[in-house]
Amino acid sequence: MSRRASNNRIRGPQSALTDFLASNNISAAQISADYDRRRREAYQQAEQDAAANGTIAEEDEGEQDDREETALQKKKRKRAEEKALANIKESKGQKKQKKGKKRDPDGEDSDIEFGMYTKSKPLPGQQDNCEICEKRFTVSPYSGTGPEGGLLCDRCSKEQKTQRKKEEKVKKQAVPRAKRRQAQSNILDGIISQGPPSLQDLCIKTIADNVHDIEEFGDLPQRLLKPLSQKFSKRRVITSRTLDLFLRQEQETLVITDCGSKSQLRFPILPPPLAKQLPTELEVDDYIKIFSFVPTMHTLDLQNAGQFKDEVLDYIMERNVPIRHLKLYAANLISNDKWVEFFTKCGQRLESLQLSWLDYSMDDDAFMHLVQGCPNLKRLKMKKCWQLGDQALGAIQNLKKLEHLSLQFKDSTSASDLVDMIAAIGGNLRTLSLEDFHNADHSVLEAIHKHCSQLQKLRFTENDFCTDTGYSALFADWPNPPLSFVDFSSNRSVDYDNPDGTEDAVGLGTKGFEALMNHSGPGLKTLLVPSCRHIDREGLANAFDGRKQYSLLRKLDVSFVKKMDTSIIAGVFRSCPDIKHIIAFGCFSVSDVMVPRDVCLIGVPNAQDAIEQEGTYDFDMIRAGLGAM
Numbered sequence: 001m002s003r004r005a006s007n008n009r010i011r012g013p014q015s016a017l018t019d020f021l022a023s024n025n026i027s028a029a030q031i032s033a034d035y036d037r038r039r040r041e042a043y044q045q046a047e048q049d050a051a052a053n054g055t056i057a058e059e060d061e062g063e064q065d066d067r068e069e070t071a072l073q074k075k076k077r078k079r080a081e082e083k084a085l086a087n088i089k090e091s092k093g094q095k096k097q098k099k100g101k102k103r104d105p106d107g108e109d110s111d112i113e114f115g116m117y118t119k120s121k122p123l124p125g126q127q128d129n130c131e132i133c134e135k136r137f138t139v140s141p142y143s144g145t146g147p148e149g150g151l152l153c154d155r156c157s158k159e160q161k162t163q164r165k166k167e168e169k170v171k172k173q174a175v176p177r178a179k180r181r182q183a184q185s186n187i188l189d190g191i192i193s194q195g196p197p198s199l200q201d202l203c204i205k206t207i208a209d210n211v212h213d214i215e216e217f218g219d220l221p222q223r224l225l226k227p228l229s230q231k232f233s234k235r236r237v238i239t240s241r242t243l244d245l246f247l248r249q250e251q252e253t254l255v256i257t258d259c260g261s262k263s264q265l266r267f268p269i270l271p272p273p274l275a276k277q278l279p280t281e282l283e284v285d286d287y288i289k290i291f292s293f294v295p296t297m298h299t300l301d302l303q304n305a306g307q308f309k310d311e312v313l314d315y316i317m318e319r320n321v322p323i324r325h326l327k328l329y330a331a332n333l334i335s336n337d338k339w340v341e342f343f344t345k346c347g348q349r350l351e352s353l354q355l356s357w358l359d360y361s362m363d364d365d366a367f368m369h370l371v372q373g374c375p376n377l378k379r380l381k382m383k384k385c386w387q388l389g390d391q392a393l394g395a396i397q398n399l400k401k402l403e404h405l406s407l408q409f410k411d412s413t414s415a416s417d418l419v420d421m422i423a424a425i426g427g428n429l430r431t432l433s434l435e436d437f438h439n440a441d442h443s444v445l446e447a448i449h450k451h452c453s454q455l456q457k458l459r460f461t462e463n464d465f466c467t468d469t470g471y472s473a474l475f476a477d478w479p480n481p482p483l484s485f486v487d488f489s490s491n492r493s494v495d496y497d498n499p500d501g502t503e504d505a506v507g508l509g510t511k512g513f514e515a516l517m518n519h520s521g522p523g524l525k526t527l528l529v530p531s532c533r534h535i536d537r538e539g540l541a542n543a544f545d546g547r548k549q550y551s552l553l554r555k556l557d558v559s560f561v562k563k564m565d566t567s568i569i570a571g572v573f574r575s576c577p578d579i580k581h582i583i584a585f586g587c588f589s590v591s592d593v594m595v596p597r598d599v600c601l602i603g604v605p606n607a608q609d610a611i612e613q614e615g616t617y618d619f620d621m622i623r624a625g626l627g628a629m
Helices: 003-008 014-024 028-052 063-099 110-116 154-173 179-188 199-209 222-235 240-246 285-295 310-319 336-349 364-373 390-396 414-428 444-449 468-475 510-522 537-543 566-575 619-627
Strands: 128-130 137-139 253-256 299-302 325-328 352-358 381-385 404-409 432-435 457-461 483-485 526-528 555-559 581-583 600-602 610-612
Touching: 028 063, 199 222, 222 240, 222 253, 240 253, 240 285, 285 310, 310 336, 336 364, 364 390, 390 404, 390 414, 414 432, 414 444, 444 468, 468 510, 510 537, 537 566
Parallel strands: 253 299, 299 325, 325 352, 352 381, 381 404, 404 432, 432 457, 457 483, 483 526, 526 555, 555 581, 581 600
Antiparallel strands: 128 137, 600 610
């Protein structure tokens, strides 16, 4: 009967702990025996300690006295056992756990045995000692935990929570690396934003983050389409599908800042089947689609338009699209013959033409047809057009309505042709930009002084021929009103045998700089004089002494002007109350500057600081401090 009962007994699955104990030959009886043995040893040790210290009283002969002494000994024995067990746990268990030593699973100090002696935390309502201040207190559900796992009293718990909040606040204030890098990139791009971003910026960012889920922009105003295009172009998501978001029937202006979003460039190792699925640059059909959707387009600005070919101009001419303002960047695949045909048929309505980076087309012959077919041009920009030269300069003299002219040729041109062009059209110019005209001499500056009387923007860069005397004469008694934009970048001698230059400094020097500030200082908004190394400290200090005020100046570039130092930068803050950008790369005497709030100082060569230093100090406080200097 017993055998049948034992055979029919239902056994459930064994636990992992049971299997572990069985595999290591550990039995409950052995654990209990070891536990009793340690208790006896602890008791004997406690009695020996009590006898040595004289804590055990002599026994009385009476039965009543024997019962009282037995109760007292029992109480002392329990105390001794608890103390001995605590010493055992501290010596054999906690020390090994802190040091990270491995225990022998077959030995007496196994993890299972150690867990048997681990003292649980007091429950709410019980008494315990605070881990920090060792004060006796009543445990509650809200008692905090100390650094070593013990409980804390109410006072220490509150202090610990306050300290943790401060640490979390500091961690939150620390800007993540990705956001800090984006902020630095925006500052170098000329974007300064104090505090949180505006609602408009947040909306534009949200749209860019979810570009693949957007079907249309709705009734967004035209002023928001350009920043959206810039954000899309920066993320390289301008594709045939996203282009449709910018097209409307009643639209008249389209600006796409990057039509060549070759996303494959970021994934060069992908196989062709996967690479074909990535967004590519706009093709010919996409450009034609622009004018089929928007037949009334009159302003078109396309940059990196590498696939803007002859077929697109054919479609414009066939549909008679009324384009008046055309700006193309890197449209190299348009042939010279097609340019000639376009200027002949559609040139009469053109008022603005800006072409850049044309190394294949647009030669002198095509440019002659441009001048003949576009007599109403008011703005002409030809930069990095490799096949233009002196003949083009002579043809520009016939564009009598020009108000804005920007030129940058690859081939060298003669100074006499520049002088003749300025003499013919200079009286009507508002903007004159001449870059990389290395052969331009004092006669060009004299022609500007003599014939240009309405200029607002003047750029004359990368010249190593004109001297400081010529720049000084340009601004001396010049009838032109104060300029708002001046760019004299990199006008200096590049003679390595004579690094200090000649006696009459090549490029903008001290006399020319003082004449410039005396003439145009009150009206300047942007002043760019990087690499004009012959401007001495006295000239800079006189211009920015804190008494002269340049209330409109917002951007100043003095990179590699070696005499610029900390005191002059401080003078700039006092003389230019509306300054926003100061670029000072290579100015090694500038350091430890207190930058006012809403001002960005870029390029200070301090290895321990960031490239840019965004202002955090109140301007009135700095002005008061500098006034005492």
